[in-house]
Amino acid sequence: NAGVTQTPKFQVLKTGQSMTLQCAQDMNHNSMYWYRQDPGMGLRLIYYSASEGTTDKGEVPNGYNVSRLNKREFSLRLESAAPSQTSVYFCASSGWGDNEQFFGPGTRLTVL
Amino acid sequence: AQKITQTQPGMFVQEKEAVTLDCTYDTSDPSYGLFWYKQPSSGEMIFLIYQGSYDQQNATEGRYSLNFQKARKSANLVISASQLGDSAMYFCAMRDFNTGNQFYFGTGTSLTVIP
Numbered sequence: 001n002a003g004v005t006q007t008p009k010f011q012v013l014k015t016g017q018s019m020t021l022q023c024a025q026d027m028n029h030n031s032m033y034w035y036r037q038d039p040g041m042g043l044r045l046i047y048y049s050a051s052e053g054t055t056d057k058g059e060v061p062n063g064y065n066v067s068r069l070n071k072r073e074f075s076l077r078l079e080s081a082a083p084s085q086t087s088v089y090f091c092a093s094s095g096w097g098d099n100e101q102f103f104g105p106g107t108r109l110t111v112l
Numbered sequence: 113a114q115k116i117t118q119t120q121p122g123m124f125v126q127e128k129e130a131v132t133l134d135c136t137y138d139t140s141d142p143s144y145g146l147f148w149y150k151q152p153s154s155g156e157m158i159f160l161i162y163q164g165s166y167d168q169q170n171a172t173e174g175r176y177s178l179n180f181q182k183a184r185k186s187a188n189l190v191i192s193a194s195q196l197g198d199s200a201m202y203f204c205a206m207r208d209f210n211t212g213n214q215f216y217f218g219t220g221t222s223l224t225v226i227p
Binding site (some may be wrong): 030031033035040041042043044045048050058088090092094096099100101102103105106 | 115118121145147149155156157159162164203205207214215216218219220222
């Protein structure tokens with residue numbers, strides 16, 4: 001039981017490059033989330049998926065797209081990376097009855 | 113509008129003393145959940161404690177307790193008998209069932225335990 005896994009752990013991009021952050025969970029959770037964490041800002045929600053087949057914008061969606069590929073997987077895509085997207089990205093999941101949101105280990109992304 | 117407010121950017125506590133980390137929240141939904149997470153310098157998010165809006169008793173988990181004052185919309189975390197390993201960032205969060213199961217996080221409090 002791996003919980004929530006994210007790949008890659010670290011990534012360096014040049015401005016304008018694209019990339020996809022992968023997230024998978026093996027807890028049969030309905031809801032999945034993508035956050036970014038910047039110093040002094042806490043965690044800010046980028047996109048979330050309340051259930052398979054649905055996605056919704058969070059607080060800071062600009063510059064990102066997501067795909068809920070199936071119940072297990074929720075990917076985050078940066079089409080044209082910008083230095084302002086340098087951050088730590090966390091994927092998380094939760095079930096409707098859960099009293100907890102489970103987090104992946106995070107991806108540290110640097111955009112030069 | 114800010115849903116979760118943590119007004120203490122940094123806190124210091126002497127080892128073995130108790131410390132309270134403040135959190136206030138804003139919602140008009142009667143059904144919600146409140147959480148505290150710990151983030152050590154290694155970066156992972158560690159779940160500490162949960163309080164449901166309908167729970168009558170304050171939640172406790174070992175040395176952690178949540179001081180839930182519904183009328184004041186506050187959900188303070190109390191850590192008793194602080195240990196050096198408690199030094200970390202602490203985040204308060206709220207689960208809003210009314211907005212599709214979204215979670216809202218505060219900006220965090222950095223706790224340093226002094227030997």
